[in-house]
Amino acid sequence: MKITINGESHTCQAGETLLSFLKAEGISPQTVVAEYNGSIVQMNQFGTTLLHDGDSLELLRFVGGG
Amino acid sequence: MEDQLIIGGKEIKSRLFLGTGKFGDDHLIPKCIEASGAQIITVAMRRIDFHTSQENMMQYIPKDCILMPNTSGARNAEEAVRIARLGRAAGCGDWVKIEVVSDNKYLLPDNEETLKAVDTLVKEGFTVLPYMTPDLYAARRMRDAGAAAVMPFGAPIGTNKGLRTREVVQIMAEELDLPVVVDAGIGKPSEAAECMEIGAAAVLVNTAVATAGDPVRMAAAFGKAVQAGREAFLASPGAVRQYAEASSPLTGFLHEA
Numbered sequence: 147m148k149i150t151i152n153g154e155s156h157t158c159q160a161g162e163t164l165l166s167f168l169k170a171e172g173i174s175p176q177t178v179v180a181e182y183n184g185s186i187v188q189m190n191q192f193g194t195t196l197l198h199d200g201d202s203l204e205l206l207r208f209v210g211g212g
Numbered sequence: 213m214e215d216q217l218i219i220g221g222k223e224i225k226s227r228l229f230l231g232t233g234k235f236g237d238d239h240l241i242p243k244c245i246e247a248s249g250a251q252i253i254t255v256a257m258r259r260i261d262f263h264t265s266q267e268n269m270m271q272y273i274p275k276d277c278i279l280m281p282n283t284s285g286a287r288n289a290e291e292a293v294r295i296a297r298l299g300r301a302a303g304c305g306d307w308v309k310i311e312v313v314s315d316n317k318y319l320l321p322d323n324e325e326t327l328k329a330v331d332t333l334v335k336e337g338f339t340v341l342p343y344m345t346p347d348l349y350a351a352r353r354m355r356d357a358g359a360a361a362v363m364p365f366g367a368p369i370g371t372n373k374g375l376r377t378r379e380v381v382q383i384m385a386e387e388l389d390l391p392v393v394v395d396a397g398i399g400k401p402s403e404a405a406e407c408m409e410i411g412a413a414a415v416l417v418n419t420a421v422a423t424a425g426d427p428v429r430m431a432a433a434f435g436k437a438v439q440a441g442r443e444a445f446l447a448s449p450g451a452v453r454q455y456a457e458a459s460s461p462l463t464g465f466l467h468e469a
Contacts, residue, residue, distance in 0.1 A: 151262075152259040152260065152262075153259075154262075171262060172265075173260065174268065177268040177270065178260065179257065179298045179299070179301050179302040181298065186297060186298060186301045187301075188301060189301075189303070204259065205259065205260045206257045206258060206259055206260065206298055207257070207258065207260050207266070207268070208255045208256070208257055208268075208269060208270050208281065208302065208304075209233075209255065209256050209257070209258045209266075209269060210231075210232035210233040210234065210235060210238065210241070210255065210256065210269055211231060211232060211233045211254055211255050211256025211257075211281075211282050211284055211418075212231030212232075212233045212234075212254055212256075212282070212284075212369065212370075212396070212416070212418030212419065
């Protein structure tokens with residue numbers, strides 16, 4: 147299935163959760179803020195957020211800034 | 213009498229706020245925070261880049277700092293609100309620096325859109341500090357909307373030009389009953405001291421420290437300058453005069469008859 151992450155198309159397995167996707171990408175979930183189909187997902191819900199074909203995800207993190 | 217700075221109901225121990233962008237090496241960030249004494253630290257939020265491995269910069273910010281995510285990248289109020297909410301979801305508290313910019317050459321903040329974002333975010337319980345174009349009326353509207361402080365620029369972001377907006381900032385500091393924090397454009401400690409001497413409550417610097425030859429030393433210099441400027445403001449500088457007025461007595465000279 148295909149989902150859009152940060153504006154780019156990604157292929158991922160059916161049954162994948164947000165948490166398993168991040169782990170597979172080698173990204174520490176504690177450093178991520180996620181918006182799933184336009185709504186903020188709290189960190190403790192990453193493991194129960196199932197990804198579906200056509201979903202849109204925004205994944206952000208803190209960077210240096212003024 | 214104790215000289216306290218209270219913002220958002222919190223006593224702030226340093227009148228220097230420090231940004232974390234543009235550091236050649238993020239390991240310098242905690243050293244600069246320590247050397248300057250800064251407590252309020254700004255960060256930005258960006259999309260994760262899957263093509264490059266990136267360090268988690270949050271590990272470089274001491275836990276006793278107040279983290280203030282900015283909404284840089286927002287071009288209107290709606291985007292600023294969205295970024296602010298994401299920042300809070302990341303669990304870094306309720307503070308936010310509103311930054312709404314749609315002019316990419318001078319990065320001047322849009323006061324009208326900024327005010328809309330302030331209004332929404334204050335109602336959601338954020339401690340809101342808007343970065344703004346210096347303007348007394350706009351600042352009053354920010355205050356009426358519940359801003360915790362206002363942050364007029366001294367010069368365009370990253371220019372190190374100093375306090376080019378002195379006249380308006382001084383009027384804002386005098387007339388507003390909430391803290392005025394000079395944010396952006398300050399390049400040297402003397403300029404930070406100047407902001408404080410005319411009544412600013414605090415100064416936010418980033419580029420001046422991050423791009424200095426020795427950022428840690430410059431951070432320490434800014435910490436001292438802000439303290440010195442504040443002391444000078446509290447001490448009320450003497451009057452400026454056109455002509456000389458001798459500091460030594462004008463009687464008892466040797467040549468007197």
